[in-house]
Amino acid sequence: MKDFPEDSVGIVTPQRIHFDQPLTLASGRVLPEYDLVVETYGQLNQQASNAILICHALSGHHHAAGYHHQDDKKPGWWDSAIGPGKAIDTNRFFVVSLNNLGGCHGSTGPNTLNPETGQPFGPDFPIVTVQDWVQSQARLADYLGIQQWAAVVGGSLGGMQALQWSIDFPDRLRHCVIIAAAPKLSTQNIAFNEVARQAITKDPQFHDGHYYAQQSVPKTGLMLARMVGHITYLSEDGMREKFGRELRSGKLSFDFNPQFEIETYLQYQGERFSTSFDANTYLLMTKALDYFDPAADYDNDLALALKNVQCQYFVASFTTDWRFSPERSREIVDALIEAGKKVTYTEIQAAHGHDAFLIPIPRYMEVFGAYMNRIANAVEKDNAR
Numbered sequence: 001m002k003d004f005p006e007d008s009v010g011i012v013t014p015q016r017i018h019f020d021q022p023l024t025l026a027s028g029r030v031l032p033e034y035d036l037v038v039e040t041y042g043q044l045n046q047q048a049s050n051a052i053l054i055c056h057a058l059s060g061h062h063h064a065a066g067y068h069h070q071d072d073k074k075p076g077w078w079d080s081a082i083g084p085g086k087a088i089d090t091n092r093f094f095v096v097s098l099n100n101l102g103g104c105h106g107s108t109g110p111n112t113l114n115p116e117t118g119q120p121f122g123p124d125f126p127i128v129t130v131q132d133w134v135q136s137q138a139r140l141a142d143y144l145g146i147q148q149w150a151a152v153v154g155g156s157l158g159g160m161q162a163l164q165w166s167i168d169f170p171d172r173l174r175h176c177v178i179i180a181a182a183p184k185l186s187t188q189n190i191a192f193n194e195v196a197r198q199a200i201t202k203d204p205q206f207h208d209g210h211y212y213a214q215q216s217v218p219k220t221g222l223m224l225a226r227m228v229g230h231i232t233y234l235s236e237d238g239m240r241e242k243f244g245r246e247l248r249s250g251k252l253s254f255d256f257n258p259q260f261e262i263e264t265y266l267q268y269q270g271e272r273f274s275t276s277f278d279a280n281t282y283l284l285m286t287k288a289l290d291y292f293d294p295a296a297d298y299d300n301d302l303a304l305a306l307k308n309v310q311c312q313y314f315v316a317s318f319t320t321d322w323r324f325s326p327e328r329s330r331e332i333v334d335a336l337i338e339a340g341k342k343v344t345y346t347e348i349q350a351a352h353g354h355d356a357f358l359i360p361i362p363r364y365m366e367v368f369g370a371y372m373n374r375i376a377n378a379v380e381k382d383n384a385r
Helices: 130-144 157-168 187-201 219-233 236-242 261-274 279-291 294-298 326-338 353-358 362-384
Strands: 015-019 034-041 051-055 094-099 151-155 175-179 312-318 343-348
Touching (some): 034 130, 051 130, 151 157, 157 175, 187 219, 219 261, 219 279, 312 353
Parallel strands (some): 151 175
Antiparallel strands (some): 034 094
């Protein structure tokens, strides 16, 4: 038997939850029914007041912490932050992590069967937005008997979901934790997403999204999309420190094969991603990013959009994150201050670029953990009354 670290949640088993109440999407289309795949860590208290919702980023999923099998080599994607004694302490919190609608890790999405046809949805799966995800997550909270989250937590696209939660369901969360996010995408970020989508849709194996029927995968397109994305997740300093201009063989080969270590690394990341992620889901997730703009319904005034929120906020950014720079986080902070809301802001010195939100940087974990500890103390104080 493998011995897991003491601060690990250990073996976890995902559960699939079926919802048969139709969900009307922002696009106007309706999902008559759908499934969400969920993992939970820790125990829900009697008052159901210690629940934390984890919202995932673009390529994330429900497996945020622990292991699925004894022989798993790697734990969940945010295991560094979730577990006994960690920033999100599972001795004190009941943590819920899900795979969003449109995902490709078990929740209803392009690679699952359309009950009306018996075939995979493929490109017929409707475009989903951050607002749609929040609506489905609210129904998940109802199913779990959680009237109010102690906190909704997310990084990157997950942070955008947390922000949307505070606007759409102001009385259903006490804290909103937004890490390495933005109030909407910059033009440059939309451009990166479009390059990624073009790489996928122009792949000859894409077949207009019907590649399942052709028993093919637009692998080259997915590889290129991931390579472009991965470049934006890293910082120049971080890439230089990790790879420099190191040559694989120590000398130039004067051909077009990968020669620099960074080239090999990007090809490895792209290859691995192309075998584990669904192309149609990638298209959906990038569109959800592009469409996110909660201020759009409030005369493009974010402070006005935040006028009725009731929760407190923790906002964190990282110095070398140029995809969602600290300036973008400060836009959220400034709007919260203008709206008269309580907000804690931290800017972490880190050389890891956008990926820093996934890395257990000591200062980051210290500040993040201190805020979550404050939430846990408040929950326990309220329950003791």
